[in-house]
Amino acid sequence: MKMRFAWPWQLRKAGIMGINERNADFIMRFNPRRLYPLVDDKLKTKQLAIDAGIAVPELYAVLESEHEIQEIMPLLDKHSEFVMKPAQGSGGNGILVVGGRLGKQFTKASGEPITVDQIRHHASNVLSGMYSLGGHPDKALLEYRVRFDPFFEHITYKGVPDIRVIVFRGIPVAAMVRLPTRESDGKANLHQGAIGAGIDLATGHTTFCVHHNQEVTLHPDTGQPMSGIQIPHWDQILRLAVGCADTVGLGYLGVDLVMDQYLGPLMLELNARPGLNVQLANKRGLLKSLRRWSELEEIPKCPEERIRMAQSAIH
Amino acid sequence: MSAKKKSSPVRMWAMILLITGLGIAFYKSEFLGIPTTPEAQAEVWTIQARISFKGTGGPAKLSFSVPYKTPGFLKLDEDFISSRFGLTTETERDNQVANWAVRRARGDQLLYYRLSVARSEYPIEWSIKPRFPEVPQYEEPYGQAIRAILDDVRQASADVESYTRELLAQLNTQQPNENVELIRKRATNQEEWVREIINVLKGVKIPAREIWGMTVQDARNNVQLTPLLQVHNGKRWITYHPTSGAQGIPDDYLVWSVGQNPLVQLEGGTDLKVEFSIVKSYQELIEVARKGTYQLDSMFARISLLALPVEDQNVFRLLLMVPLGAVLMVFLRTVVGISTFGTFMPILIAIAFRETQLVLGLVMFTVIVSIGLMIRFYLERLMLLLVPRLASILIIVVLLMLVISFITNGMGAERFLSIALFPMVILAMTIERMSIVWEENGAGTAMKEGFGSLVVACMGYLVMTNEYLMYIMFVFPEMLLVLLGISLMMGRYTGYRLTELVRFKDMAKYK
Structure with a gap:
């Protein structure tokens, strides 16, 4: 008989961390509130990353007023492919990916046509704070549209797969890659039906995959197996993630990266309250690692050493 | 950023809030008699004293003892009904007296005093601390009889309480000896009997007094006030029934006045008559508690929301x-x-x-x-x-x-x-x-x-x-404090959410 639910002690034994515990024991303890603006505002994050030499998608422009939105045409003439996102958006909301242009008509990543007016309206919505936390007025960022590595082509349906690494006190504790599906409309959002594939920190191989909290082996749209795939540039990815954690100073951090065909791993955004799906994708609870590292008095300064610690702790 | 986990004072605060809130509520329900269910009803007795006299045409003045300290009962309402009379009340120690006066009173005069009471557990203490009485010069052979009885009793008792109990037992015995007979002959009714006992107690310097009250059990007319005996043991007054010797104020005994003061005094009138009647009714307990708490000396009772205007x-x-x-x-x-x-x-x-x-x-x-x-x-x-x-x-x-x-x-x-x-x-x-x-x-x-x-x-x-x-x-x-405590505790709840038990159900299989 299939279990409909798990008992709390079973989850406890499996080391699963719940939302409440994450909030009370890790976010509140290790993430000082004054650092939140650095990750909640993507413009600040980007600036910080550029200063620290961390690779990010190039920023084309920042739209801050209705006037700038009206004068958007020269920008669009210059860049026919771009991503428009709110500086203070959350959960991937309000992101518009424009993937091409045919005369006056633009197309979204999904292939749907979009007019310049619609692009302006989207920018205006972003500025008015529709996607920002608490509805504050916001800025719209126009940036380089990542050309995703063809490596992921056979296990992705449109959209850009992204890689999330959870870094705790500068030590990676878990990672997964989020693969868009037809259902998720090309978005790498697990709640909308994207697939989460756990990654072995030591080797960079994908392990298990979950779709809507259920284990799957084949991509629902491409029919390809998704386990056991070696993520390219894995060491570089881990170094990038650890570098982000060191730069921003948050103790419990989710680093979102993409693999660009030409530029390699790029940091997309940082998250001070990363979700818990990474546990499902890895079939492994986070608590064991988190507890182990939270008991350490001293964390090594050298990033390579921390990565080695993380990798040896897994096996 | 510290790796050490600080112990959070949340639990302590939550406990303080919970205990304070529940403590106040418990105090209010136990000692102030505030009911914990909205439907609870209380028995309420309304006692009416009808005072009538004939005026002689001149000024008339009437003093009437009214209940002041009523252990076991809570005074809810008090009405003085007197058409032409001026009314003043004065309080002296443990007694209260209503004084009615009128310039000219001719013919039948009628005054009413109405009191409603409900049972209450709230403790009431009398303030009078008596002095030790002088041993009186008893006349013989009466004095000899008293001394003989007192000696008997002394051998069978240890303190004021047991002494009084033993004395009452001997004085009220079924087979009285001649000493007891002698004393009994001097009293013809209960009032005189109480005074006789007080007199006997003076022989061993035990302060004693009488209290007057009535039994409020059923609705009835022609209720009489009856006296009880009280002795002071150095700390507080202890009540005894003068004939049965039963200790304590009976549950249904409403104390009307304390001491020998007359119930009613009249100047400038004749044919004075006082009649008591009792009516029993039911009221919502909360209403009873609301009225009653005004009279209680309790901060928690005073700050009740029931004291606010209805709209508020x-x-x-x-x-x-x-x-x-x-x-x-x-x-x-x-x-x-x-x-x-x-x-x-x-x-x-x-x-x-x-x-x-x-x-x-x-x-x-x-x-x-x-x-x-x-x-x-x-x-x-x-x-x-x-x-x-x-x-x-x-x-x-x-x-x-x-x-x-x-x-x-x-x-x-x-x-x-x-x-x-x-x-x-x-x-x-x-x-x-x-x-x-x-x-x-x-x-x-x-x-x-x-x-x-x-x-x-x-x-x-x-x-x-x-x-x-x-x-x-x-x-x-004060339940707000309890709610605050609960939300503080939930603010540090780090267990799984019920939805997470479903979400992570597949993880139960792995270690």
């Missing part, structure tokens, strides 16, 4: 339920894990449901939000800026409410008018939030969150309209 009371009746809804909200979100639109939106909807009733409210809410959503999807195509769009939705919501009211009013359904009480801003925000979630995360998520909000609103409604909870919150507002 009604405001607080609602206000005090909101924290309860908020705590329910916290529970459903942190412990159960239901997701809703906005943090407190469901609670505001629940408050609106209070006015519209549940089913009607649910229907109205669903209708307005559905139509609003459809219009909102059209507005999306017009590409309006956010704030004007919100204002437009708000106006559409009000329009919808108006239309629904008109239609239903035409059908003669009055209650639909209460839809105007729906928080329209909340409705507009709900529509906006729902449409964004709809677009961003799909119809499924939007429906799920919308449904979750409605479920929470329904539960909030059921909790916030619960008669019993309303009563408890209103009469024991």
